[in-house]
Amino acid sequence: MKIFIDSGHGGSDPGAVGNGLREKDITLAISLKQRDLFQKLGHQVKLSRASDQTVSLGARTSAANAWGADVFISNHINAGGGEGEEVWCSIYGGKGREYATRVENNLSNIFKSRGVKTKRGRNGDYFHVIKASHMPAILNEFGFIDSIKDAGKLKDYSVLERCAEAVVYGVLNLPLDYVTEKEEEKKQEETIVNTITSKPQFKKYLRYRRPYMTGIEVKIMQSRLNELGFKPGIIDGVFGSKTLNAIKAFQKSKRILVDGIVGPQTWSYLF
Structure with a gap:
């Protein structure tokens, strides 16, 4: 907006x-x-x-x-x-x-x-x-x-x-306790990242929508895109337009369906 x-x-x-x-x-x-x-x-x-x-x-x-x-x-x-x-x-x-x-x-x-x-x-x-x-x-x-x-x-x-x-x-139209939720998600994310010893298995579908999707999976996806040289914007766990563009660019580079949706196939290529 x-x-x-x-x-x-x-x-x-x-x-x-x-x-x-x-x-x-x-x-x-x-x-x-x-x-x-x-x-x-x-x-x-x-x-x-x-x-x-x-x-x-x-x-x-x-x-x-x-x-x-x-x-x-x-x-x-x-x-x-x-x-x-x-x-x-x-x-x-x-x-x-x-x-x-x-x-x-x-x-x-x-x-x-x-x-x-x-x-x-x-x-x-x-x-x-x-x-x-x-x-x-x-x-x-x-x-x-x-x-x-x-x-x-x-x-x-x-x-x-x-x-x-x-x-x-x-x-x-976001919840008023959004900040508190983000702090809690950060702690959960750190726990997940610290306990992963093998290739992570993500099942949640992520996509661009209004209101924006948020959560740990979005933030981990953004971090991975950034590591791979694709720029999702601020790594804040919010699936905004910059994250959408980064996902599409990543999908295009892997020659898979470019739909901006992070499903099983895109997750497997990310990790």
């Missing part, structure tokens, strides 16, 4: 301010973490800003539209005496509503839930980034900066990382 991430405010516009925090700083920190996570999972990312700079609303949506992004993610912090998170999407529903629903559900594990919201403006949606984007768009409000409770969370970088994960895994 081509994912455009909009760090709300910036430069001469600090956004909401309260409890020793500035909205522009928090949104940038969350956005940079989102970028890293999306890229690790094999997606293309562009940011409206990657530093403390002033960018107009029009420039943000124009950049996303010109690039042909698949989704527009705008990050903000609320203010005005409330508490909790909320996620905004188009009044017309669609894919943006699906993204917003999953993201909001994830964020409700961090902040008090205020739900998925929409607002009608003149000739369509109220918020510019949702109205002017030519792709599904969501606007995330990560708590209230003037709430002592929410601000206390926003001062903790580990919470900002969780906010980023909540959005990334919500958009990609």
Whole structure:
């Protein structure tokens, strides 16, 4: 996917301010973490800003539209005496509503839930980034900066990382405990690799699909492809497009069926 991430405010516009925090700083920190996570999972990312700079609303949506992004993610912090998170999407529903629903559900594990919201403006949606984007768009409000409770969370970088994960895994429809699962898979993989004393026998079929296949077998396959000179991208156990291309190149080199599916025959040639 081509994912455009909009760090709300910036430069001469600090956004909401309260409890020793500035909205522009928090949104940038969350956005940079989102970028890293999306890229690790094999997606293309562009940011409206990657530093403390002033960018107009029009420039943000124009950049996303010109690039042909698949989704527009705008990050903000609320203010005005409330508490909790909320996620905004188009009044017309669609894919943006699906993204917003999953993201909001994830964020409700961090902040008090205020739900998925929409607002009608003149000739369509109220918020510019949702109205002017030519792709599904969501606007995330990560708590209230003037709430002592929410601000206390926003001062903790580990919470900002969780906010980023909540959005990334919500958009990609991955389980929220994906990181924990990957750590456990790494331990299992190390156990498997350390106990293999002969040619490994893999039976699981691996293929490119949405949501992406993940697991130990994918990571071992990626490692083996890398050893053999085929480049599957980041060895992260996620069967993305780069892994698919590497498998097809490997199959072609062995003059076997080039279908991108790792079945018994492809496994036997890999090992």
